Amino acid sequence: MAEGVRRIFPFSLIAGPFGLVYGATAAESGIDDVPAILASMAIVAGASQIALVELIDEGASWIVAVATALVINLRFSLYSASLSPDFRRFSPGWRYGLGYLLTDQTAVLSIVEYEQRSDPEYQRWFTLGAGLWFVLPWWGGTAAGVLLGGDIPDNWQIGFAVPLMFTALLVPTVVGRPKVAAAIAGAAVAVGTTWLPDGVNIMAGAAAGITVGTILSERADPEEAAA
Amino acid sequence: MSPLAQILIAGLGTYLIRISFIALADRIGEIPPRVQTMLSMIPPSVLAAITANSLFYDGDSVRGFDEWHLAIVVVAFISWKTKNVALCLFVGMPVLWALAALG
Numbered sequence: 001m002a003e004g005v006r007r008i009f010p011f012s013l014i015a016g017p018f019g020l021v022y023g024a025t026a027a028e029s030g031i032d033d034v035p036a037i038l039a040s041m042a043i044v045a046g047a048s049q050i051a052l053v054e055l056i057d058e059g060a061s062w063i064v065a066v067a068t069a070l071v072i073n074l075r076f077s078l079y080s081a082s083l084s085p086d087f088r089r090f091s092p093g094w095r096y097g098l099g100y101l102l103t104d105q106t107a108v109l110s111i112v113e114y115e116q117r118s119d120p121e122y123q124r125w126f127t128l129g130a131g132l133w134f135v136l137p138w139w140g141g142t143a144a145g146v147l148l149g150g151d152i153p154d155n156w157q158i159g160f161a162v163p164l165m166f167t168a169l170l171v172p173t174v175v176g177r178p179k180v181a182a183a184i185a186g187a188a189v190a191v192g193t194t195w196l197p198d199g200v201n202i203m204a205g206a207a208a209g210i211t212v213g214t215i216l217s218e219r220a221d222p223e224e225a226a227a
Numbered sequence: 228m229s230p231l232a233q234i235l236i237a238g239l240g241t242y243l244i245r246i247s248f249i250a251l252a253d254r255i256g257e258i259p260p261r262v263q264t265m266l267s268m269i270p271p272s273v274l275a276a277i278t279a280n281s282l283f284y285d286g287d288s289v290r291g292f293d294e295w296h297l298a299i300v301v302v303a304f305i306s307w308k309t310k311n312v313a314l315c316l317f318v319g320m321p322v323l324w325a326l327a328a329l330g
Contacts, residue, residue, distance in 0.1 A: 042238025088252030170274035186272035187279035209272025
C-alpha cells in the first residue's frame with residue numbers, strides 16, 4: 001500500500017488544484033452544491049464531470065448530457081481490459097471495490113507496476129493505496145472549489161495539468177519500437193479525428209495505436225510479441 | 228431530469244465502464260499471445276491519444292503552437308532522461324510559467 005501511495009503522490013498534488021477547477025466550474029453553473037460535490041464521488045473523472053455540469057447548465061437534454069460524459073469515459077474500458085488478467089486473481093470484493101478507484105492515474109500506474117510485480121496480494125494493496133491517495137485530494141479540491149467558488153487566475157494555466165499528467169504517465173510506457181509506433185499512431189489519429197465527439201477520437205486513436213503496435217510487434221519478433 | 232439524477236446515472240455508467248472487462252475476467256480462459264500483445268499496446272496508445280488531444284485541441288478549435296508544446300517537450304525529455312515521474316510533474320508547471328514569462 002505504501003508503494004502505491006508513494007507512486008501516486010506527485011499526481012495527487014495536482015489532483016487537488018484540478019478538483020478546485022472542476023468545483024469552481026460547477027459552482028458557476030446553476031447546479032446546487034451537494035450534487036456538484038457528489039459528482040466527484042459518483043463519477044471520479046474530471047473531464048467528463050466538467051462536460052456534464054456545463055451541459056446541464058446549458059439546459060441540454062439529459063440523454064445528451066449523460067451520453068457525452070460516458071463517451072468521454074469510454075477509455076476506462078481499455079484500462080479494464082488491460083488489468084483484467086491480474087484482477088481475476090482478486091476476490092470479487094477487491095475487484096469491484098478497486099474498480100471504483102480506477103482513474104487514469106491509478107489504472108496506468110497499476111498496469112506498469114503489475115508488469116514488475118505479479119504477487120496478487122501486493123498488487124491489490126498497491127492499487128488501493130494509489131487509488132485512495134488520488135481521490136482524497138480530488139474530493140477535497142472539489143469541495144473547496146464548490147464552496148469557496150471564485151476564479152483561478154488564468155495565468156496559472158492550470159489546464160496544462162492535463163497534458164502534463166498524461167505525459168508523465170505516457171513516457172515510461174513507451175519502451176521499444178512497436179510501442180513508439182503505437183504512441184505516434186494513437187496521437188496522430190486522435191488529433192486527426194477531433195471532429196468526432198469528445199472521447200470518440202480518443203478511442204479511434206487508441207484503436208489505431210493498438211493495431212499498429214501489435215502488427216509491428218508480431219513482425220519484429222513473433223517469439224517476443226507478447227512481452 | 229434533476230442534475231443529481233443525471234450525475235448519479237453518469238456515475239453508475241462510468242463505474243460499469245471501469246469494471247466492464249474486469250467483470251468478464253472469469254469467463255476468459257488463457258489469454259492468447261496476440262491478445263496479450265494488444266493489451267500491452269493499450270497504455271502507450273491511449274495515453275498518447277489523450278496527451279495529443281489535450282495539446283492540439285482545446286475543446287472546440289485547434290490549438291496553435293505555443294508555450295504548452297515547448298513545455299511538454301522539455302517535460303518529456305526530462306522524464307525520458309531521468310525516468311523520474313515525480314520530478315517531471317514538479318517541474319512541469321514552473322517550466323510552463325517560465326516559458327510564458329519569456330513570451
